[in-house]
Amino acid sequence: xxxxxxxxxxxxxxxxxxxxxxxxxxMRCACACGSAEEALHRIPRLQPDVVLMDLxxxxxxxxxxxxxxxxxxxxxxxxxxxxxxxxxxxxxALQAGAIGYLLKRAKPEHIVDAIREVRxxxxxxxxxxARKVVAAFHQPIAPRxxxxxxxxxxxxILDLLARGFANKEIAQHLSLSVETVRVHLRxxxxxxxxxxxTQAVAEFMGLHNNRPPEN
Amino acid sequence: xxxxxxxxxxxxxxxxxxxxxxxxxxMRCACACGSAEEALHRIPRLQPDVVLMDLxxxxxxxxxxxxxxxxxxxxxxxxxxxxxxxxxxxxxALQAGAIGYLLKRAKPEHIVDAIREVRxxxxxxxxxxARKVVAAFHQPIAPRxxxxxxxxxxxxILDLLARGFANKEIAQHLSLSVETVRVHLRxxxxxxxxxxxTQAVAEFMGLHNNRPPEN
DNA sequence: CCTAAATTAACCCTTTCGGGTTATCCACGA
DNA sequence: TCGTGGATAACCCGAAAGGGTTAATTTAGG
Numbered sequence: 001x002x003x004x005x006x007x008x009x010x011x012x013x014x015x016x017x018x019x020x021x022x023x024x025x026x027m028r029c030a031c032a033c034g035s036a037e038e039a040l041h042r043i044p045r046l047q048p049d050v051v052l053m054d055l056x057x058x059x060x061x062x063x064x065x066x067x068x069x070x071x072x073x074x075x076x077x078x079x080x081x082x083x084x085x086x087x088x089x090x091x092x093a094l095q096a097g098a099i100g101y102l103l104k105r106a107k108p109e110h111i112v113d114a115i116r117e118v119r120x121x122x123x124x125x126x127x128x129x130a131r132k133v134v135a136a137f138h139q140p141i142a143p144r145x146x147x148x149x150x151x152x153x154x155x156x157i158l159d160l161l162a163r164g165f166a167n168k169e170i171a172q173h174l175s176l177s178v179e180t181v182r183v184h185l186r187x188x189x190x191x192x193x194x195x196x197x198t199q200a201v202a203e204f205m206g207l208h209n210n211r212p213p214e215n
Numbered sequence: 216x217x218x219x220x221x222x223x224x225x226x227x228x229x230x231x232x233x234x235x236x237x238x239x240x241x242m243r244c245a246c247a248c249g250s251a252e253e254a255l256h257r258i259p260r261l262q263p264d265v266v267l268m269d270l271x272x273x274x275x276x277x278x279x280x281x282x283x284x285x286x287x288x289x290x291x292x293x294x295x296x297x298x299x300x301x302x303x304x305x306x307x308a309l310q311a312g313a314i315g316y317l318l319k320r321a322k323p324e325h326i327v328d329a330i331r332e333v334r335x336x337x338x339x340x341x342x343x344x345a346r347k348v349v350a351a352f353h354q355p356i357a358p359r360x361x362x363x364x365x366x367x368x369x370x371x372i373l374d375l376l377a378r379g380f381a382n383k384e385i386a387q388h389l390s391l392s393v394e395t396v397r398v399h400l401r402x403x404x405x406x407x408x409x410x411x412x413t414q415a416v417a418e419f420m421g422l423h424n425n426r427p428p429e430n
Numbered sequence: 431c432c433t434a435a436a437t438t439a440a441c442c443c444t445t446t447c448g449g450g451t452t453a454t455c456c457a458c459g460a
Numbered sequence: 461t462c463g464t465g466g467a468t469a470a471c472c473c474g475a476a477a478g479g480g481t482t483a484a485t486t487t488a489g490g
Binding site: 070091094095097098099100117120121122123125127128130131133134135136137138139161162163164165166194196197198199200201202203205 | 306315335337340346414
Binding site for chain 4: 176177182
């Protein structure tokens with residue numbers, strides 16, 4: 001018997017899911033929550049095996065709800081059930097601890113299959129979602145040239161910048177004058193087409209970590 | 216018709232795969248390579264749709280072979296077929312550009328299914344592998360994580376900060392006073408134990424990029 | 431219900447940053 | 461050989477950032 005929690009603000013859809021679970025042998029609906037607050041309150045007490053989580057909730061987003069639940073219950077398996085197909089939402093949900101990601105247009109039997117798949121140790125998701133997840137691991141084949149127009153010294157200084165050092169500290173680290181650091185930074189700003197150290201760091205980090213592309 | 220390349224040093228297994236493909240309608244074996252060198256030479260010329268890649272090869276590893284092939288042919292879909300189940304090998308293969316990851320103990324029909332799955336836009340892998348991939352995205356459940364003590368508003372502002380916006384711009388984006396933004400930022404600095412926006416961004420980025428490094 | 435935290439906002443003041451400008455030294459290549 | 465570009469350094473100045481302080485309102489939780 002697999003116990004399942006539901007978090008879904010849409011009443012019709014929520015009751016549809018309840019009925020689906022009730023009609024499925026081997027599954028039981030532990031609770032059906034209409035809000036993130038309700039979920040954060042009831043689910044830790046009822047300890048279901050799996051949670052079906054909608055992402056579009058009134059106050060807090062389902063992502064935060066997922067994060068809250070998985071932090072309290074590391075063994076809880078959250079399967080996201082949403083209309084959002086964009087990469088950003090997907091990754092935030094996974095980071096929040098979701099273990100599966102389905103679209104609401106999935107057929108009922110696929111949802112049931114997904115719950116069983118979770119129990120078998122899997123991570124249910126559609127083909128397209130899986131492809132996106134895997135693609136996030138691929139190293140960018142051709143690192144953009146933007147950061148490569150930088151000279152050695154400029155890269156070195158940008159690197160220290162990204163570690164949060166002030167110009168003064170960078171100057172000390174490299175045994176340079178603060179003025180020189182400023183000159184290098186100006187060149188970096190020119191080449192990266194930014195106007196502030198924070199923008200430069202954002203740009204630099206964006207190229208140096210394999211995070212999902214924006215949207 | 217899907218054309219498939221094979222890279223596998225074990226002769227028996229390689230020929231077994233060849234026969235499997237030959238016996239499968241809609242698939243054709245473009246080439247069967249016994250070494251990474253042979254693969255790097257022949258596959259770019261034959262341009263198969265999919266490559267089944269063993270990871271245990273004589274000289275270079277199949278991971279390097281995968282990296283070489285995917286760099287030359289960005290559209291090539293490499294499905295790893297290996298005995299290695301460890302997380303490190305998995306991640307390296309994915310980073311090298313692999314799009315699927317199967318274990319050699321997979322049944323022949325599953326291998327055929329996986330090739331079709333790739334063509335349908337998916338990323339074929341076993342349940343356990345998928346679980347590992349998804350788990351890599353989970354944020355380390357750091358209870359002491361300073362970033363989690365941040366309030367909703369503070370996280371929101373930090374996020375805009377990390378995108379390179381100035382206080383003034385953040386204020387406009389959120390319809391707030393610059394002073395309020397400054398207050399929130401001060402709290403952020405306190406909680407992250409930093410003294411400047413750049414340090415805060417560095418900290419934030421460090422926690423919010425989902426790289427699976429740790430060689 | 432009441433308190434703690436969050437959110438909003440303003441003031442003053444010092445430090446840091448970023449743009450503009452100028453200048454010297456050195457290495458590399460046409 | 462001369463010029464280009466990198467690295468070094470200094471000046472002025474306005475804009476932005478950051479610290480200290482105070483305080484109103486709202487929200488959340490015990």
